[in-house]
Amino acid sequence: MEAQAATPARGEERGQEEGEGDAMDAFLDKFRSQQYRGRLHEDTWEQELDKIPMFMKKAPAEINPQENPELACLQSLIFDDERPPEEQAKTYKDEGNDYFKDRDYKKAVASYTEGLRKKCSDPTLNVVLLTNRAAAQYHLGNLRSALNDAMAARKLQPNHLKAIIRGAICHLELKNFSEAVHWCDEGLRLDAKEKKLLETRARADKLKRAAERDVRKAKVKERKDKVQKGVLLRAFQARNIQVASAAPEEDEDDEPTCPHGGLGSENAIGARVSLDDSGRLSWPTLLLYPEHGETDFISAFHEDSRFIDHLMVMFEELPPWDIERKYHPHHLELYFEDEARVEVYQVSPESTLLEALQHPRYFVKAWTPAFLILVKQSPFRKNFLRGRKVHRLK
Structure with missing residues (x-):
């Protein structure tokens, strides 16, 4: 009884295996007669691979959901507005850091700005976003914006060393030498061995002294030129020589140099x-x-x-x-x-x-x-x- 019952079961299994084999053979025969439409082409495989989100080297500036549905889906998962503001801000911070490493400072600024717009309740995270944006703005040459970010970061955390360093450097580049020295002194009270602050302070102090010396020299020269001009004017009057009054844009106290506007x-x-x-x-x-x-x-x-x-x-x-x-x-x-x-x-x-x-x-x-x-x-x-x-x- 058991032997007779087992025979039909093995027959059905063999029949099923034969059917699956025939289907696989038919599937393979299909690819022998026509090419797979989704294959990568020999000459353009790198460009085609770069369109797949998993293999992209650089994301497009603007994502069109119709052209890149997979990428749009990934972006919506990363920047889900339903997530807590702290998570969203951190995501933008990490994205900005990646752009910064690639020296794409404009996109880094944009990412840090988006992170700050989330208005998360974590002051430490906000300070990091501000100081990182200050660094990106500095590399773009936006010194005033970089300084504003450093100052904003210090309002949240007055003793944040990176904010102090970046603010001091911005003051130095903006030729605010006294302010640069002051910021360096405040930072050195927190870390007396901070190399960047020591270097910045030494340079700022040297330039400050040179600027003060130049101002003193300019004042001495101005007084000397004024005396000399008075002597010359008296010589002109003694000779009845008439000197035309200065043009509206000129200062009548200018030294008697030769800024003639004619040929040569x-x-x-x-x-x-x-x-x-x-x-x-x-x-x-x-x-x-x-x-x-x-x-x-x-x-x-x-x-x-x-x-x-x-x-x-x-x-x-x-x-x-x-x-x-x-x-x-x-x-x-x-x-x-x-x-x-x-x-x-x-x-x-x-x-x-x-x-x-x-x-x-x-x-x-x-x-x-x-x-x-x-x-x-x-x-x-x-x-x-x-x-x-x-x-x-x-």
């Missing part, structure tokens, strides 16, 4: 009116050639020197821009403009600089006399003087 003004930087031991003036002077847009700069034109003496030296060899070779010293005419009256005054080359400056219609601008030079009888001269009243100096 870069050559005049640092030049200034000087008074020699015999009480005679020398002026930085511009000679303008409007026909060619060129300029000559005489750094120290002695008031008793004649224009022709300078022209003889300057045009001993004709300049390369004088293609027509016509700028010979004795073929040149000198003028100065009276812009208020649209008039020009011709100056004799035989006259001295002082004689020209003493004319009642001459006003020295920016402490730098300027004169126009034209070629006699040239077409440009004729066109240039057309419509202007010309006066000859006696």
Whole structure:
């Protein structure tokens, strides 16, 4: 009885195994005749693998649920708003730390900011988020924002050493040297051997002393220049030389340097009116050639020197821009403009600089006399003087 009952059972098992074998054979035969659609391609397998969340090297900036449903699902699990704020804030902190390690400081700042927005009740976690964001902002060059985060962290924990270190460094970079020294001193009271604070304090103290020394030097120079300017102004008054008032954007107490805004003004930087031991003036002077847009700069034109003496030296060899070779010293005419009256005054080359400056219609601008030079009888001269009243100096 038992033998007869066992025979059909073994027959049914063999039949089932044969059926499963046939199904497997059919499944394998299917792949012999057609390729698996979900396979990775030989040439693009790395890019395809990078689209799978488990193998992604870097998550996309924005996740589209339709394009990346698996990744969107993982994100919803990680940043579940139903979780406690502390857990969410910690998740954002860890994410920010990963971005920070990869030197993606912008995304690190964004993650730490999201963590702070959760307003968790753990002050230690909030301090970490603030100090970490301060470090990321520092690397982005946002020193003021980094300092604000360090200060906010210290409001929560006044003795937080990392916040003190980062705040001290920010003060140093912002050139708040006294504040940097103060923050370092507060940190060193907590840890007298903290290397970063010791280095920062030494550098801040050195720069602070240098800045204070520069301020003292600047004040001494300012007083000296003011005295010198007073001497020069009295010399101008004694000679009846008129100095044009400063432009609205200029400070009338500026030193008598040469910031002339005309052609070639870069050559005049640092030049200034000087008074020699015999009480005679020398002026930085511009000679303008409007026909060619060129300029000559005489750094120290002695008031008793004649224009022709300078022209003889300057045009001993004709300049390369004088293609027509016509700028010979004795073929040149000198003028100065009276812009208020649209008039020009011709100056004799035989006259001295002082004689020209003493004319009642001459006003020295920016402490730098300027004169126009034209070629006699040239077409440009004729066109240039057309419509202007010309006066000859006696």
